[in-house]
Amino acid sequence: MVGLEERLKSAIRDVVDFPKKGIIFKDITTLLADPALNREVLEAFVKQAKELKSDLIAGIDSRGFLYGNGIAMNCNVPFSPIRKKGKLPYKCIQESYDLEYGSATLEMHADAVLKDQRVIIHDDLLATGGTALAAAKLVERLGGVVVGFSFIIHLSFLNGHEELLKKSENLFAIATY
Numbered sequence: 001m002v003g004l005e006e007r008l009k010s011a012i013r014d015v016v017d018f019p020k021k022g023i024i025f026k027d028i029t030t031l032l033a034d035p036a037l038n039r040e041v042l043e044a045f046v047k048q049a050k051e052l053k054s055d056l057i058a059g060i061d062s063r064g065f066l067y068g069n070g071i072a073m074n075c076n077v078p079f080s081p082i083r084k085k086g087k088l089p090y091k092c093i094q095e096s097y098d099l100e101y102g103s104a105t106l107e108m109h110a111d112a113v114l115k116d117q118r119v120i121i122h123d124d125l126l127a128t129g130g131t132a133l134a135a136a137k138l139v140e141r142l143g144g145v146v147v148g149f150s151f152i153i154h155l156s157f158l159n160g161h162e163e164l165l166k167k168s169e170n171l172f173a174i175a176t177y
Contacts, residue, residue, distance in 0.1 A: 133164060
């Protein structure tokens with residue numbers, strides 16, 4: 001039987017030169033169109049979250065919401081969105097970070113994480129790691145403990161995992177390129 005990683009890789013569509021020339025975008029909409037594989041991916045994330053005994057799942061805007069809330073519901077723990085600046089309605093804390101082509105700012109509600117809460121940060125893709133690292137800093141500033149990261153895809157050749165492993169040794173990705 002073919003493993004989950006291989007089936008996931010065969011389901012993900014490569015889009016050449018998106019969003020700019022030289023980039024090969026990993027399109028997960030083809031994964032989302034396959035209910036059985038979609039469910040299996042969610043179950044893999046839920047298993048990891050239960051093993052880490054997480055108290056909260058924090059999903060990064062916006063594709064981190066696709067599985068993040070489902071993971072939280074299946075683990076019977078809260079879900080907290082981490083959004084781009086200006087998208088959350090309540091009092092927020094912010095963390096800015098650099099991108100390959102500029103900078104960005106993430107926000108999280110100031111009451112989203114309780115002191116010592118065990119948090120898994122979830123997003124669709126790990127590339128350079130800047131977004132996930134900014135999310136981890138938000139969680140820590142609110143008193144939470146980052147116990148792991150989860151991703152559908154890890155582009156390991158970009159080395160984004162190096163800084164994240166300093167926050168938690170639990171880095172889970174279903175498909176690694």
